Amino acid sequence: MLSKKAKYAIKTILFLQDHPDLLPISAKAIAEKEHIPYKFLENILRDLKSHQLVKSIRGAEGGYALAKDPSQISIAQVMRAMDGPIALIPCISERFYESCAECEDEETCRIRRLFAEVRTEMVEILERPITTLAKERE
Amino acid sequence: MLSKKAKYAIKTILFLQDHPDLLPISAKAIAEKEHIPYKFLENILRDLKSHQLVKSIRGAEGGYALAKDPSQISIAQVMRAMDGPIALIPCISERFYESCAECEDEETCRIRRLFAEVRTEMVEILERPITTLAKERE
């Protein structure tokens, strides 16, 4: 399951997408509008920034904005920045590969292929740009 | 990511599939062969049994065996029995539905459809019978 952190992060990114203002948006404003604990959101924003998903302007009247065009941002990117791998097992993760402690040999592992297939399908959907996320009830 | 419990459970199920002996297989034997902590495995087997995935024979010479034909068992079933929902968000889970505390309205949620699509693809792959899991290096 998605962590709360990742879900808050997604909501934050979509909120910033929806408000491409001239002025950046403060963490305080985001926290209030999206009902995210303020200090928790600060941590999330720092992570989003370190992953080049948002940029920040310091000082009074400062705040946050998307670091790139929304067409270049996907839910997968946000999930990876917050929770790590998309894959359900580490040995087939593209960006967070780790060998499986429990499995003797990747070559003969019975479930590796299956989960690789799952990951491929997941990534295909989750890598879509967030611009494709129209509001429902169109 | 898959929990260790789920991974142990999958290994257990595949082990039982590979040993369709006349005699049931003891937890002790499974624990040794698959390198699973014995007492942890007991808990797992109890859960697998309560979900009708394995059956048990008590007493000396007792042990465990699959509760149904392997063609009727999938990795998805094992995952659900151990970790709960396959879906990444609760509001689209088929068997473990919960409304999302953070989202105001499912109808207007921007990410619900996307994650529903992800779940559909995941389930399609993970619901395959374990008999389709041939050993690699065919």
Added chain:
DNA sequence: TATATATCCTATAAAAAAGATAGGAATTAT
């Protein structure tokens, strides 16, 4: 029937991860 081998059950402990908060330094518009 005694014994050894098992499952079965409840409870607890230990470790790790997730979720949240605290306090203050640094920056900047007004």
Added chain:
DNA sequence: ATAATTCCTATCTTTTTTATAGGATATATA
């Protein structure tokens, strides 16, 4: 100068995951 804001490190709390303990119950077989 002041107020608003990001930035940083640290800590705390709660929940989940992983694992263990101890014993009750059942059963094959010698």
